[in-house]
Amino acid sequence: MMTVDFSGKIVFITGAASGIGAAQVQAFLTAGARVFAFDQQEQNLLEIEKDFPKHFAFFIGDVREKTQLQEAIQNCHETFGTVNILLNTAGVLDDYLALAETDEDLWERILTTNIQGMFLLTKLLLPELLNNQGTVINMASIAGLVAGGGGIAYTTSKHAIVGFTKQLALDYAAKGLHVNALAPGAINTPMNQADFAGDGQMAKWVAEETPVKRWAKPEEVAYATLFLASDESRYMQGNILPIDGGWLLK
Numbered sequence: 001m002m003t004v005d006f007s008g009k010i011v012f013i014t015g016a017a018s019g020i021g022a023a024q025v026q027a028f029l030t031a032g033a034r035v036f037a038f039d040q041q042e043q044n045l046l047e048i049e050k051d052f053p054k055h056f057a058f059f060i061g062d063v064r065e066k067t068q069l070q071e072a073i074q075n076c077h078e079t080f081g082t083v084n085i086l087l088n089t090a091g092v093l094d095d096y097l098a099l100a101e102t103d104e105d106l107w108e109r110i111l112t113t114n115i116q117g118m119f120l121l122t123k124l125l126l127p128e129l130l131n132n133q134g135t136v137i138n139m140a141s142i143a144g145l146v147a148g149g150g151g152i153a154y155t156t157s158k159h160a161i162v163g164f165t166k167q168l169a170l171d172y173a174a175k176g177l178h179v180n181a182l183a184p185g186a187i188n189t190p191m192n193q194a195d196f197a198g199d200g201q202m203a204k205w206v207a208e209e210t211p212v213k214r215w216a217k218p219e220e221v222a223y224a225t226l227f228l229a230s231d232e233s234r235y236m237q238g239n240i241l242p243i244d245g246g247w248l249l250k
């Protein structure tokens with residue numbers, strides 16, 4: 001039986017204010033971990049801090065800014081200690097735009113947010129994660145495995161995350177670092193609310209095209225995160241775990 005007790009573990013989560021990141025925060029807090037959240041906006045973070053004053057803290061910043069990441073890490077160290085589990089969850093979508101409609105500003109924003117932030121934070125935390133044989137879980141997507149899950153910028157960024165995850169695992173598995181990624185499909189989060197706009201035809205189409213005929217809840221991704229962060233999954237290295245309702249079966 002999988003152990004879901006993360007007492008004594010310190011988890012650093014980016015993109016923690018909403019969607020999958022917020023569900024991951026709640027899942028790890030419920031499992032006894034101390035959680036340090038990083039996001040550009042507060043949203044529900046103040047409420048969570050009231051509910052878990054001794055186990056939760058957060059920092060408002062941009063994952064693209066190295067100095068802000070450094071300040072957040074220092075804050076985490078002073079509040080809880082060194083990080084055991086890093087969840088690189090922050091990411092942005094690109095409105096499914098093809099190359100002709102993708103300008104340089106959008107391209108740069110998507111890639112720097114989704115890839116550069118992950119690179120910067122993981123490198124900053126790498127020494128302590130190696131020292132305590134920690135875990136890194138990156139947020140890929142089915143768009144990192146096939147086309148069609150986003151536009152040219154988003155799909156490129158998620159394919160890059162898949163490569164980053166595999167190479168990071170290959171380089172450091174022998175030193176005890178535990179590295180995997182999640183590849184969600186249709187998850188009902190604020191990032192995907194455009195699909196539900198108007199009469200919701202896009203959301204209905206996505207559900208119909210998914211073999212299980214529905215969208216997933218963010219909590220379903222969070223529960224898979226608990227498994228990948230557990231000691232029971234340590235033999236898994238460099239895996240990209242789809243949570244897609246069977247989308248990739250087609």
